Amino acid sequence: MAAPLPKDIKLHAKSRTLELEYSDQQHFELTAEYLRVHSPSAEVRGHGIGNGVLQTGKQLVGIKGLEPAGNYALKIIFDDGHDSGLYTWEYLYDLCQHHDTYWNRYLEALQEAGATRHGNMIARG
Template sequence: MSHTLPTDIRLHKKSRTLELIYGDINYELTAEYLRVHSPSAEVRGHGIGNGVLQTGKQLVGIKGIQPAGNYALKIIFDDGHDSGLFTWEYLLDLCQNHDQHWQDYLQQLQDAGASRNDGMIARG
């Protein structure tokens, strides 16, 4: 279990990133990446296939972070979203599999004709 715990966590509000340090490995995750991959029911839905594609989150920031017991981190976003608890295991997965998760998200946006920056459906 302890291998999933970061040795340090740094919030960089100006660059809108969260830095997670695991020993000698540093990961920087953007607020947008974390917001669109929030483990909340609002984002993931209440069942398989019920997730809601998050659009228009390119400029979202992180207002704060709070520990949730010994198992998770609560991230408070500046768009008012604060209901997802990012478990240590999930955060490590987001770090280690960043490129694949990000490409999947971009593909979902493209398939939906949606945008990262305005939340509007692109009109052909």
């Protein structure tokens, strides 16, 4: 079964969140940081299995704009210059449905790498 299409999408620049509302009364708010570190772009995912690049220092990233990509995706333009990922409706819905799991995996990967969400600093023990 295909993922549902959002019936409303709102960009909240001040809080740096993207709000998605679906017809089945499901409502989600995804932070710009979450969307940025889970970008479907080759820059983030890599060009093959296991070639992804851990995104660090994205805590304060914002969203400059949104552009529809046909009837199947949303292009998110981030204020750090990243704009190459197309978020299909299926991928956005998946990010909503599995937010906690994906976010916790990301935080664990940061910790394992000794990296941080804040700037380009290295975490110190």
